Amino acid sequence: MSELWKAGLAQLALHVESGDTSCREAVSAALARIEKLDPEIGAFVRLRADAALAEAGAADEARANKRARSRLHGLPIAVKDIFASREFETHCGSRILAGFRAPYDATVLRRLAEAGLVVVGSTNMDEFAMGSSTENSAFQVTHNPWDPARIPGGSSGGSAAAVAARMVPAALGTDTGGSIRQPAALCGVVGIKPTYGRVSRYGLVAFASSLDQVGPIARSCADAALLLGVLAGHDPRDATSYPQPAPNFVAALTGEVSGLRIGLPRGFFDGAGADPETMAAAREALSTLQGLGAKTVPVELPNSAHGIATYYLICTAEASSNLSRYDGVKYGFRAPAAATLDEMYERTRSEGFGAEVKRRILLGTYVLSAGYYDAYYRKAQQVRTLIRADFARAFESCDLVAMPTTPGPAWRIGERVDDPLAMYLADVYTVTANLAGLPGLSVPCGFTRAGLPVGLQLIGRPLDEVTVLRAGDAYQRHTDFHERVPQGVAR
Amino acid sequence: MAVNISRDTVLYIARLARLRLADAEVERMQRDLSAILGHVESLQAVDTEGIAPTTHVLEIATPLREDEIAGVLPVSEVVRNAPDHTDDAMVVPKVLE
Numbered sequence: 354m355s356e357l358w359k360a361g362l363a364q365l366a367l368h369v370e371s372g373d374t375s376c377r378e379a380v381s382a383a384l385a386r387i388e389k390l391d392p393e394i395g396a397f398v399r400l401r402a403d404a405a406l407a408e409a410g411a412a413d414e415a416r417a418n419k420r421a422r423s424r425l426h427g428l429p430i431a432v433k434d435i436f437a438s439r440e441f442e443t444h445c446g447s448r449i450l451a452g453f454r455a456p457y458d459a460t461v462l463r464r465l466a467e468a469g470l471v472v473v474g475s476t477n478m479d480e481f482a483m484g485s486s487t488e489n490s491a492f493q494v495t496h497n498p499w500d501p502a503r504i505p506g507g508s509s510g511g512s513a514a515a516v517a518a519r520m521v522p523a524a525l526g527t528d529t530g531g532s533i534r535q536p537a538a539l540c541g542v543v544g545i546k547p548t549y550g551r552v553s554r555y556g557l558v559a560f561a562s563s564l565d566q567v568g569p570i571a572r573s574c575a576d577a578a579l580l581l582g583v584l585a586g587h588d589p590r591d592a593t594s595y596p597q598p599a600p601n602f603v604a605a606l607t608g609e610v611s612g613l614r615i616g617l618p619r620g621f622f623d624g625a626g627a628d629p630e631t632m633a634a635a636r637e638a639l640s641t642l643q644g645l646g647a648k649t650v651p652v653e654l655p656n657s658a659h660g661i662a663t664y665y666l667i668c669t670a671e672a673s674s675n676l677s678r679y680d681g682v683k684y685g686f687r688a689p690a691a692a693t694l695d696e697m698y699e700r701t702r703s704e705g706f707g708a709e710v711k712r713r714i715l716l717g718t719y720v721l722s723a724g725y726y727d728a729y730y731r732k733a734q735q736v737r738t739l740i741r742a743d744f745a746r747a748f749e750s751c752d753l754v755a756m757p758t759t760p761g762p763a764w765r766i767g768e769r770v771d772d773p774l775a776m777y778l779a780d781v782y783t784v785t786a787n788l789a790g791l792p793g794l795s796v797p798c799g800f801t802r803a804g805l806p807v808g809l810q811l812i813g814r815p816l817d818e819v820t821v822l823r824a825g826d827a828y829q830r831h832t833d834f835h836e837r838v839p840q841g842v843a844r
Numbered sequence: 845m846a847v848n849i850s851r852d853t854v855l856y857i858a859r860l861a862r863l864r865l866a867d868a869e870v871e872r873m874q875r876d877l878s879a880i881l882g883h884v885e886s887l888q889a890v891d892t893e894g895i896a897p898t899t900h901v902l903e904i905a906t907p908l909r910e911d912e913i914a915g916v917l918p919v920s921e922v923v924r925n926a927p928d929h930t931d932d933a934m935v936v937p938k939v940l941e
Contacts, residue, residue: 456921693938715877733887738897774876774880
């Protein structure tokens with residue numbers, strides 16, 4: 354079958370089920386796309402071509418014997434370079450994890466394997482998921498398939514670029530302050546950050562433990578729902594995992610949004626410094642949803658104005674603590690020829706971490722240090738309570754909150770590397786869903802005049818991924834932004 | 845609001861974080877941390893009197909389980925990743941003379 358790479362995840366499953374193609378062909382097609390396009394895009398840091406082809410062959414055999422593990426058995430997927438695996442190395446975009454191969458598997462990788470998905474490789478990311486452009490990777494720059502001179506967003510930029518360039522139908526990302534939704538928006542694909550606790554964090558390299566969450570990046574909400582069904586559910590190995598079974602996300606996609614109340618937070622569609630074309634595309638998407646029967650209601654999220662400040666205090670504090678484990682003793686890189694243990698720690702960490710990681714460790718150390726804890730860290734946790742309360746109040750009058758995913762489209766590579774605060778402000782619309790622990794989806798909703806993708810963000814009540822996905826899917830049934838292929842990768 | 849992080853403060857927290865910074869890095873961090881902390885100063889104006897801090901977004905109780913031995917890794921697997929190790933231990937530079 355020709356042009357197999359154009360098929361999304363569900364479509365690919367149908368092709369395999371009908372006998373139009375095989376899993377081996379589907380995985381070969383993905384590997385061929387990667388070989389052809391990745392030298393320019395730079396989405397992958399590691400491939401497992403032979404193992405992937407062998408698994409796909411085994412999947413074909415299992416399917417022939419009516420022993421398919423799931424509808425997705427034998428289909429290709431990519432994963433962010435952040436999940437512990439016994440079989441392949443995990444570097445998390447950092448030199449300090451050089452050579453690290455975990456002695457155990459992350460729960461999400463185990464779940465992918467149980468459903469029979471075939472991991473073709475690991476994708477590039479900002480070091481320890483700290484960044485909004487994937488430029489903080491210690492290994493390579495990833496280019497946006499819509500304009501290779503621009504960033505793909507981050508930190509899951511490799512995953513978003515790989516899906517946008519049709520190298521794989523779907524990929525896993527992680528989202529601490531927007532790292533699934535922002536690159537999904539900037540690359541014109543779908544990304545969902547589930548409710549905190551919905552997907553296990555066991556085996557996920559920790560950045561900010563009270564905010565980190567794993568989720569799918571795909572071309573459609575239907576595909577994302579299919580994959581979220583594989584990932585979600587209780588895991589006794591993660592004490593913060595939600596103890597109830599996940600609902601059937603795919604069954605919830607009825608295409609029906611009639612009567613759905615969408616809250617529009619005041620000031621979010623015309624913020625200072627926001628790109629007018631991005632705002633216009635988001636507003637237009639809401640008109641489309643209204644045309645399908647959804648109602649819009651005004652809501653207030655006054656404390657979201659403090660989102661970035663709150664987020665960067667909490668995430669850096671947690672990161673400084675989490676990253677203290679990288680000391681050159683247990684795994685990864687160790688600076689050579691240090692005379693004392695203390696010197697070994699300092700030199701290992703100084704040579705092993707990149708500039709942004711050091712910046713966040715220093716900031717986090719500062720806000721947790723004696724005399725500053727109450728003024729910074731505790732204060733931020735209190736404002737976090739106010740941000741959550743704003744959402745709880747908004748959800749008394751609406752079922753979803755909508756806003757643009759980002760203040761503007763993808764920027765040029767290098768444009769913000771010298772201005773960390775400008776980089777942080779790119780997360781202004783996404784961090785609040787993490788702070789409040791809510792599910793957030795980004796769905797492609799248009800393009801700027803320069804041809805850069807724009808995303809609409811839909812945020813739901815705690816544990817209500819179903820409504821978020823249903824609205825996104827209904828929108829995609831009536832729009833084709835997600836079906837457009839970037840010109841540079843169109844053949 | 846303008847915040848000025850001194851060179852000594854950067855060196856002090858770098859020491860706490862076990863990071864050794866080159867002179868150019870110290871200057872850069874002074875500038876960046878001052879800018880970022882200047883931005884977060886806006887939080888001080890928020891009235892949080894009597895507001896409980898959020899440490900966990902889902903209100904679930906800490907799960908308890910029986911203390912059972914399970915899934916024990918062989919020692920060789922545990923030390924395999926250490927940059928310097930013997931068959932059953934990780935090796936570090938000498939701590940005591």
